Every structure is written in structure tokens, then in C-alpha cells.
Amino acid sequence: MIAGACTVRVRYSDTDAMRVAHHTRHVAWFEVGRTELLRAAGYPYERLEGEGIGLPVIDMTLRFRAAARYDDLLRIETKVADATPVLVTFEYAIRRPTDDRLLATGRTDHAAVDMAFRRVRLPQSVRDVLTGEGFFDTAGAPC
Amino acid sequence: MIAGACTVRVRYSDTDAMRVAHHTRHVAWFEVGRTELLRAAGYPYERLEGEGIGLPVIDMTLRFRAAARYDDLLRIETKVADATPVLVTFEYAIRRPTDDRLLATGRTDHAAVDMAFRRVRLPQSVRDVLTGEGFFDTAGAPC
Amino acid sequence: MIAGACTVRVRYSDTDAMRVAHHTRHVAWFEVGRTELLRAAGYPYERLEGEGIGLPVIDMTLRFRAAARYDDLLRIETKVADATPVLVTFEYAIRRPTDDRLLATGRTDHAAVDMAFRRVRLPQSVRDVLTGEGFFDTAGAPC
Amino acid sequence: MIAGACTVRVRYSDTDAMRVAHHTRHVAWFEVGRTELLRAAGYPYERLEGEGIGLPVIDMTLRFRAAARYDDLLRIETKVADATPVLVTFEYAIRRPTDDRLLATGRTDHAAVDMAFRRVRLPQSVRDVLTGEGFFDTAGAPC
DSSP states (O other): OOEEEEEEEOOGGGBOTTSBBOHHHHHHHHHHHHHHHHHHHTOOHHHHHHTTEEOOEEEEEEEEOSOOBTTOEEEEEEEEEEEOSSEEEEEEEEEETTTTEEEEEEEEEEEOEETTSOBOOOOHHHHHHHTSOOEEEOTTSOO | OOEEEEEEEOOGGGBOTTSBBOHHHHHHHHHHHHHHHHHHTTOOHHHHHHTTEEOOEEEEEEEEOSOOBTTOEEEEEEEEEEEOSSEEEEEEEEEETTTTEEEEEEEEEEEOEETTSOBOOOOHHHHHHHTSOOEEEOTTSOO | OOEEEEEEEOOGGGBOTTSBBOHHHHHHHHHHHHHHHHHHTTOOHHHHHHTTEEOOEEEEEEEEOSOOBTTOEEEEEEEEEEEOSSEEEEEEEEEETTTTEEEEEEEEEEEOEETTSOBOOOOHHHHHHHTSOOEEEOTTSOO | OOEEEEEEEOOGGGBOTTSBBOHHHHHHHHHHHHHHHHHHTTOOHHHHHHTTEEOOEEEEEEEEOSOOBTTOEEEEEEEEEEEOSSEEEEEEEEEETTTTEEEEEEEEEEEOEETTSOBOOOOHHHHHHHTSOOEEEOTTSOO
16 A cells, blocks of 8 residues: 655644644644645546545544644655545554654545545546555655 | 624634634634625525625735634624625624724625636626615624 | 533535535534533633643544535534543534434543643542533524 | 745645635735745744744735635745834735746735734844845745
């Protein structure tokens, strides 16, 4: 299965009154992680949507271990944990390289659906990408 | 021209590291203000979209006078300032009733477009609603 | 244990390109649910923070069953599932009353911490509120 | 006065039901623009906050010229337009390099305040940076 890593910055608009990143942001960063992984592996999510297929989250777990602070650069590690014809599972870890702290981990399950949210089967071409080999590190690029 | 008021609560997810509402939230609250005004006046924005017409913001000004804090209940006052066949302008004031402070004011201009973002003319039925009379206070309802 | 319900509206700013509420929003609505429950039960979260205690999320699960659409009024049902001196667990269900659909369910675990994120014990007064009896329905009020 | 450019990606969580970036996001991208400019010029905003000084937005204008779409890479151009001892003004342009379209322009005015939101004077060291010379292009880096 493919895996990869990318980098996000904690923006001021990501923070809350505790002066740390609000926990909704980790959910958005997971989305950034899988988006950049798919792009790096050669099958951008935009292309999948162009083929009339979406991958909405149907189940999600997150564990928060330490707070992300304003202006932190975070490394989002993402891997495909499972990919059947109808379901894809990603796993994530969010780390802060400056002190090598693991900040959060999680998992998202996604159903393949058409644009009317009816369940469909994933094209074999996508499954081949998801179940391929390779580690894609785009940590130096904007995302 | 119609005018109205509704109420929003400052959520924890609206705050930032200064312990006040982030300034992006006022932009979202203006949107709540005009949405609730249109609904109260009898022409929900959802109905307009159902007719294939959108009203994206093309120009916006905001002035921030005092900070909104976590858990504040805010009164969003909205009025139609202009409504031509192709352009609608709303004006806003955000107040905190508990100390009668004016927190922010602003204005948004909106173009009438179809779902492909091409300029269109507004139906007369919508213009009649926008240019009608009435003050719609929904400050006690969820929004 | 206490339980309650409140109402949120799906705002345009909550939607995404699939024309449904983005899944980060359910996380924010869970926060609204527990905030309104604590307020209705007589111990607003703001008061807890005023005493130097926070309840950050340390673990979270969400299951998405059906999409929430623009302008839907949603009922957020929240209950305290567990409350020890150092940990509080809430459970949630998000329903759309107009068609009685269950849209999402979830759970959040919270650690009691001071403002420097060190673990502390919850005051007995808060635990008494959390473990009390009562169903608090504020579904008609802004939140 | 200093100026610079950085790059952001339109995330799925930035889009709305019109399948374009919601207009609140441009406000957040302006913040990214000035943050990266200050960092590149050698005076990170985090350092300013560490000295007890904030620069909240007190006035803002935005003009939207064309829609930003999902997955677009956007170039945020930011420049200091004015910097007095008590007020700083930034100007912005958001462009899409792939088709060289200008998507949005704007301006934000910021007051220098202490952490209790009382007006203060900016340290001369910050003013020297703001009124210095230089164009800082960090368009290839994460932000």
C-alpha cells in the first residue's frame, strides 16, 4: 500500500482560545494528507471526482497526544491501510519535526459513491494506485 | 428595503489565540445575517439556488470596533441597501446586547449569476422581496 | 448522567463541493452540543475556564450515516457517558427532524487540564453537575 | 516597503456548495500572506506576540474577480502599504498562475495593541523591517 508525508503550517486561523490548534483542524489536515498522497501517487482526487466518484468519510477516529501550537510546521504522514472495491481506509500520524513529538494519530474510512451519494465500485485503476508500492514525501512543497 | 436581526453565539471553534473571535467569523456571520433575512422575508436563498441563481460576494468591506469573546451572544443586524436587476448590496452591524457594544460593521455586494458564474438578471419576484418593507427579527431562533 | 439537545442550522460556509456539510463541521457541532448541555445544566464551560480548567478532546470517534445539506436544521443530542475525576466522555447523535434521519453519531473523551495542559482533577461541583439527572432541551434557542 | 509572495492550495475543506473556495477563505489566505512576509523579512509574527504585541485587523476590504476552484494552487502576493508607529496596512493580490488570472485583491489595516487590546506603539525594530526594502518569494515552500 502507498504511504507519504507532507507539511502544513499551523495558521493563526487554526488556533483557538487555548492558544493551540483547534481539534477540527486535525480533521482538515488528515484530508490534506490523503489528498497529497493521491496526487503524489499519480491519481489526484480531482481526477476521481472528474470520473464521477467521491470518497466521503464514513467513519473516523482521532487520538490527540499533544497540542499543536501557532506557527508550528507539522508533518502529516498518511498511508493506505485497506482498499477494497467499495471501501478505502487511511491511517495518519501528525508529528512536529522540531521536537520529534507525535501530536495526533487517526484513521478514516471512506465509501466509494457517485455524485448522488449512491455506493459504487472503485475503478481498478484507482485500486492499483492505492495498493501499489511507494513512499511519497512532498514535505518541502506547498499543500 | 427589508431589514432584520438574528442571533449567533461565539463558539469555541470561532475563537483564536487572542481569545477572541477570529475575523474570518464575522464574514461568516454576515452570511448568516443575509440568509436569515431572506428566509424571514419569504424567499430563502435555497429557493433562489433551486431556480439556478446564486449571489456570490463580489466586494466586501468590514470594520472591526471591538472584539467578540467566547460564548458572547451576538445580534447580527442586516439590511438591503440596494437591489438592482443584477446587483444586491447588504449592510450589517454586529452588536453585543449584554453591554450594547457595536462590534463590527460592514457591507457586501453580490452579483446575480447562474450556476456557471455567468451574470444573469434577478427574477422580479426576488427583487420585490428585497425592495419590500418590513423588519424581521428572528433573534430568538436558532440560526 | 445529564443529557440534552440543541439545534444548529447548516450554513453555506459549512458546505463543501459535494453540496453537503463538510465532515469537520460535525466535530464543531459536537462541541456546540456539549457546550449547550453544560450551560443548560448550570455550569457553563466559560465558568470552568474561569476556574483555570479546560477539557480538551483527547480521543474522538465519528460515524457518518447520511449527509447534512445546506440550510438543514439539525438536532444535536448530547449526553454524558462517563465522568471520573480526571476524564469526561460525551456521546452524540445528530438528527434531521424534518425526515427523522440519523445523520451522525460519535463520542469524545476529554481530559481535565489546567491552562498549561497539565492534568488536574475536576472540582466536585462540576462532577456533581455532570453526573446529575436531567434532560435539557434548548432546541428552540440560538446556539 | 517590503513585499512578497507565497503559495496556498485550495483544500476540499475550503470549498462550498458552488464548488469554489468560500469567500471566508480569502480572508484566511490574506493572513497567511502577511504571516509569511513577516517571517521571510526576519520578524515572525510569533516573535511580535512574544513581545506582547498583536496586530488585529481593524478594517478590511476585498474584491472578488474570479472564483478559486478545488485543488488550485494560488499565489498570494502581499506588500506593506503603510506603517506608522500605531497602524500597519497590507495590500494583497491572489492569482492563479496556471492561467494567470487575478482572482481577488484586498487591503487590511491593523492596529498595534497589547494582549489586553489596548493601543500601543510598534517597536522601531518592527517598523524598520516593515519599511525596509526587499521582495521575498517563498512560493515553493509550505505555508
